[in-house]
Amino acid sequence: MPQPKDLDPYADARSFYGSELRRLREAAKMSQTELGDRVFCSGTYIGLFEMAERSPQQDMSRAFDELLGSGKHLQRLCRLARKSKVAGYFADAAELEKRARSIEEYAPMLVPGVLQTRAYATALTRGTKRRASDEEVERVVSARLERAQLLSCENGPDFWAIIHEAALRVPIGDPRTTGEHLTHLVETARAHSHTVVQVLPFSAGFHPFLNTMSSLMQFADAPPVVYTEGAYAGQLIEEAALVEQYRSAYDLARAVALSPEASLALIASAAKDYDR
Structure with missing residues (x-):
């Protein structure tokens, strides 16, 4: 399973999202697998978000916020991280x-x-x-x-x-x-x-x-x-x-x-x- 690498959270919006997801997950004392099970995906997929290897998804960010008690924090970061030059x-x-x-x-x-x-x-x-x-x-x-x-x-x-x-x-x-x-x-x-x-x-x-x-x-x-x-x-x-x-x-x-x-x-x- 992918392990979070040492990201510079300020390198870009997606890295900041990944570092915040990791911080919130660890504060809730949940493993990647446990969080994945709760949002119906694999722990590997959670790891890809935390490593900033995959762009965050709005629906999953909503689920993360609900599970981790983070208000709309990850949803707001998701909108920022998904800004793109392409469609x-x-x-x-x-x-x-x-x-x-x-x-x-x-x-x-x-x-x-x-x-x-x-x-x-x-x-x-x-x-x-x-x-x-x-x-x-x-x-x-x-x-x-x-x-x-x-x-x-x-x-x-x-x-x-x-x-x-x-x-x-x-x-x-x-x-x-x-x-x-x-x-x-x-x-x-x-x-x-x-x-x-x-x-x-x-x-x-x-x-x-x-x-x-x-x-x-x-x-x-x-x-x-x-x-x-x-x-x-x-x-x-x-x-x-x-x-x-x-x-x-x-x-x-x-x-x-x-x-x-x-x-x-x-x-x-x-x-x-x-x-x-």
């Missing part, structure tokens, strides 16, 4: 990306965020947030481009992306934007040895992930999780049996996708079509 529904997954040993994404209609160019991300954001100000669009795009640094970090995760051929054929922005973006995708895959891109061609037919963006993350010190996303909402999945179902479906997609070299050749060809 609220993606915040937990964005934090987990930074700790992941490997990330395997499937994208049915759009290229994954960490592989997007600024122009592509801007066109996409303007299309989905039609009433957004220029400042809000820039904030969203900048946060997305920051995530791309995962690919160039020395200790970054292995990254595997399976992209449906449809994502190559749907123009985002003008033809030049899409063409340059696909060229960037090829160059990024070739520049990073730990980044693999495959295309699931139209000829592969039906697949369980056909209309679902999915990201499978594995860690050195925690169970794997899956993040799925639709147009305006996302969900983090941690149930072991369901995560295994996603794993099996992803392995099937990898098996029927084009090889990495054939995939990059197809992407480069699609980029030239937009140039013409």
Whole structure:
């Protein structure tokens, strides 16, 4: 079971939350397991909160406050700790990306965020947030481009992306934007040895992930999780049996996708079509 590490409680809001949860739990003379049993989760999960390895949850913070007699202390800290540059529904997954040993994404209609160019991300954001100000669009795009640094970090995760051929054929922005973006995708895959891109061609037919963006993350010190996303909402999945179902479906997609070299050749060809 994870043991609380020596956190600097003032390093950030999440560390302060973790240190306060630990302080309150120990003052109540409860172990991580005992507290977990009372809020219907594992002691391991409590340990991840206390180590600031997982973002706090509002509903669990409410339960902690009730059990530990801390008023609304942890609920207020939770709101502070969950402030994020990315959409609220993606915040937990964005934090987990930074700790992941490997990330395997499937994208049915759009290229994954960490592989997007600024122009592509801007066109996409303007299309989905039609009433957004220029400042809000820039904030969203900048946060997305920051995530791309995962690919160039020395200790970054292995990254595997399976992209449906449809994502190559749907123009985002003008033809030049899409063409340059696909060229960037090829160059990024070739520049990073730990980044693999495959295309699931139209000829592969039906697949369980056909209309679902999915990201499978594995860690050195925690169970794997899956993040799925639709147009305006996302969900983090941690149930072991369901995560295994996603794993099996992803392995099937990898098996029927084009090889990495054939995939990059197809992407480069699609980029030239937009140039013409």
